[in-house]
Amino acid sequence: MAEPYEKATGSDSSEYEAKPGIEDQRNHSIANSRPRGSVSAVERARRNVNAKLANPLAGYSHAELEEMGATYAQKFQLGDESDIRAFRKGAVLAQAPEKYESVAGLDDSELDILKTEFTNRWSQPKLLYLVIILCSTCAAVQGMDETVVNGAQIFYLPQLGIGDKSQRSTWLTGLVNSAPYLSCAVIGCWLTVPFNHWFGRRGTIFLTCSFSAIACFWQGFTNSWWHLFVARFALGFGIGPKSATVPIYAAETTPPAIRGALVMQWQMWTAFGIMIGYVSDLVFFKVPDKANIVGLNWRLMLGSAMLPAVIVCLFVFMCPESPRWYMSKNRHAKAYESMVRLRYNKVQAARDVFYMHTLLEVEGGMKIGQNKLLELVTVPRNRRAMQASEIVMFMQQFCGVNVIAYYSSQIFLDAGFTEINALSASLGFGIINFVFAIPAIYTIDTFGRRNLLLTTFPLMSLFLFFTGFSFWIPEENKAHIACIALGIYLFGIVYSPGEGPVPFTYSAEAYPLYVRAYGMSLATATTWFFNFVLAITWPSLEQAFKPQGAFAWYATWNLIGFCLVLLFVPETKGKTLEELDQVFSVPTHIHAAYGLRQVGYFFKKYLLRQHVEPEILYEREDLDQDTGYEEGDKRV
Numbered sequence: 001m002a003e004p005y006e007k008a009t010g011s012d013s014s015e016y017e018a019k020p021g022i023e024d025q026r027n028h029s030i031a032n033s034r035p036r037g038s039v040s041a042v043e044r045a046r047r048n049v050n051a052k053l054a055n056p057l058a059g060y061s062h063a064e065l066e067e068m069g070a071t072y073a074q075k076f077q078l079g080d081e082s083d084i085r086a087f088r089k090g091a092v093l094a095q096a097p098e099k100y101e102s103v104a105g106l107d108d109s110e111l112d113i114l115k116t117e118f119t120n121r122w123s124q125p126k127l128l129y130l131v132i133i134l135c136s137t138c139a140a141v142q143g144m145d146e147t148v149v150n151g152a153q154i155f156y157l158p159q160l161g162i163g164d165k166s167q168r169s170t171w172l173t174g175l176v177n178s179a180p181y182l183s184c185a186v187i188g189c190w191l192t193v194p195f196n197h198w199f200g201r202r203g204t205i206f207l208t209c210s211f212s213a214i215a216c217f218w219q220g221f222t223n224s225w226w227h228l229f230v231a232r233f234a235l236g237f238g239i240g241p242k243s244a245t246v247p248i249y250a251a252e253t254t255p256p257a258i259r260g261a262l263v264m265q266w267q268m269w270t271a272f273g274i275m276i277g278y279v280s281d282l283v284f285f286k287v288p289d290k291a292n293i294v295g296l297n298w299r300l301m302l303g304s305a306m307l308p309a310v311i312v313c314l315f316v317f318m319c320p321e322s323p324r325w326y327m328s329k330n331r332h333a334k335a336y337e338s339m340v341r342l343r344y345n346k347v348q349a350a351r352d353v354f355y356m357h358t359l360l361e362v363e364g365g366m367k368i369g370q371n372k373l374l375e376l377v378t379v380p381r382n383r384r385a386m387q388a389s390e391i392v393m394f395m396q397q398f399c400g401v402n403v404i405a406y407y408s409s410q411i412f413l414d415a416g417f418t419e420i421n422a423l424s425a426s427l428g429f430g431i432i433n434f435v436f437a438i439p440a441i442y443t444i445d446t447f448g449r450r451n452l453l454l455t456t457f458p459l460m461s462l463f464l465f466f467t468g469f470s471f472w473i474p475e476e477n478k479a480h481i482a483c484i485a486l487g488i489y490l491f492g493i494v495y496s497p498g499e500g501p502v503p504f505t506y507s508a509e510a511y512p513l514y515v516r517a518y519g520m521s522l523a524t525a526t527t528w529f530f531n532f533v534l535a536i537t538w539p540s541l542e543q544a545f546k547p548q549g550a551f552a553w554y555a556t557w558n559l560i561g562f563c564l565v566l567l568f569v570p571e572t573k574g575k576t577l578e579e580l581d582q583v584f585s586v587p588t589h590i591h592a593a594y595g596l597r598q599v600g601y602f603f604k605k606y607l608l609r610q611h612v613e614p615e616i617l618y619e620r621e622d623l624d625q626d627t628g629y630e631e632g633d634k635r636v
Helices: 041-054 062-075 081-095 097-102 108-119 126-159 167-186 188-219 225-253 256-283 296-304 306-318 323-328 332-342 346-365 372-378 380-398 401-414 419-435 440-446 449-472 478-495 502-510 513-568 577-583 588-607
Strands: 005-007 016-018
Touching (some): 062 081, 081 346, 126 167, 126 188, 126 225, 167 188, 167 225, 188 225, 188 306, 188 323, 188 513, 225 256, 225 323, 225 513, 256 296, 256 419, 256 440, 256 502, 323 346, 380 401, 380 502, 380 513, 401 513, 419 478, 513 588
Antiparallel strands (some): 005 016
C-alpha cells in the first residue's frame, strides 16, 4: 500500500506532503500510515522534552527514589527525621501517586489519606478551601469590575456630556467603557511576570485587588468623561495581572485531582461576579441625589465593585504563599512549610514538593536551541497550537458576548424598555450566564472542546440574527420586547458551556510545557485586546448599522468562527502531552480537509441516519509504554 504522506524538507506550512492516492486512504490514521522515521530528530527531541516534563521521575526504582528524596531533604535542611522519612516515601509517591498501595512503609493513616485523594477528591484541609474561596472571590472581582458600568452608563453619559447620538459621543462612550481592556492589553498583562517575580503570588493578588478597589472608588468621584477614562484605565492594572496570576496560584497550591475543576471554576465565578454587578446596578438605581452630589446612584454603582476586592485584600495573607514561588527563589524550607499547611500530612506535602523541585530542575535544563518565543512561530507543532489557541481566544470576544455584558441595559432601552426594566432584563442575562456556566464543568470533559464549539457557534449566530431582526417588529407589538429579550437569553444559554469556558482551558493545554507560559501570555493579551476593540466600537457600530446590522455583524462572525474551528482547531479533550504532540503534528491542510469531510459524516450519520464509522485522523505514536520516553531517554 502506498504511503499517503512523506516528510517534506524545507516546508513552511507543514512537515508532510500528500502523495497520490490519499483519496483512497481517508479512513486510515496518519499515525498508522506514516513510518516512525518520518519524524525529524529535532521534532523527536521536542517530544521527549514534553515527555520528561510530563513525568521527570519515570524509570527510577523505588530505592533510587527514596535516596533522592532523602538527599533533597538533607541538602536543604527540611526538618527532622520524620520529615526526611516523609521525603523518602514522598519521592516514591511522586513517580506514580495512584500506586500508593505499592509503596512500602506507609502507615494506615497515611494510606487512608492517600486513598481519599482518589475516592473523594474534594476532601481537603480547611486552609485549602480558604485558597479556593480566595480564587473564587478574585474571579467575582473580575466579573463585577466588568459589568457595573452596564447600568451606570445610563446615568453618567448624559451627565458627562456624551449621552447624545453624535459620532463624537458614541466613540467617547466606547472609549470610556473599553478603557480597562485597553490598559490590560497594552500594559496590565505584561506586568504579570515582574509583579510575580517581585511580590509573589499573594503579593500580586493583594496589589492588583488594591488597584481594583482604589480605581473603583476613584470612578465614583469623576466629573468629566476624560477623568472617568483615566480612572477606568487604571482599573486595568488590577484586572490584567490578576486574571493571569490567580489561576497560576490555584494550580500551584491545589492537588492535581481538583486542579482542572478550579480552572473551570474561574469562568463560573467570573460569571457570578458579572451577575452581582447587575444586582448592584439595580440596588442603587433609585438612590436620590444629595446636596452638592449629582449622580449619586451611578457613582455608588461604579464604587460598589470595590467591595469584593477589599474582601480579598483582607484575607489574602491568611493563605499560604505558593510553594512553587518559594522554590523559584531557592527557599525550599518555606516551600515545604507552606505545602504542609495545604495538605493533610507530611508525606503528601513531601511528595508534591519533591515533584515540584524535580520538575523545576528539568525545566531549567531544557534547551532546544532557539528562543522560546521564536519557537511559537518557527516550530510547526507550536505554530498550530498557537493558531488554534488564537482562534478560540479571538472568537471569545468576537462571538459578541461582551456587547451584551457591557451594553445590554442600553440595548434594552433602545428596544423600548423602561430604565428599571432594562436593568432587570440585564440581570436576567447575568443569572443565565452564571447558571449555565455550572454544567460546563461537566460538559467540557464529556463532549469535548471542539464539539462544544462546533455545536454552539451556529446556535449563537442564529440567536444573534434573531435578536437583531426582532428590532424590525413594530414597537407597539408586545412581541418586539419579548423577542429581543428571548434572543439575548438564548444566546447566553449556548455561550456559557461553549465559548465561555473553552478558550482558556484549550489554550492552557494546547501548548507544550516548555513554551506554555509564553503561549498563555499571548492568549491573555489577545482576549483583552479584542475585548477593547469590541467595547470601543459597539456604540458607533450600532449607530451606523442600527441594531439589526450590528447584531448581524457578530452573528456573521460566529459563522466564521464555526468554519475556523472546523478547519483549524483539533480536539484536545482527555489527551496526554504525547498525544497532543501527535494531534498538533498533523499538517494544517490535512486537518482542514479532515474538517470538511466531517460535514459529510455528520450529514450521513445524524440526518440520513446511516451507519458510518468516524474517521480516525491521528493516533498516539508508540513511545516507551511505561514512561512515555524514547528508549534511552528515561533519565533526566
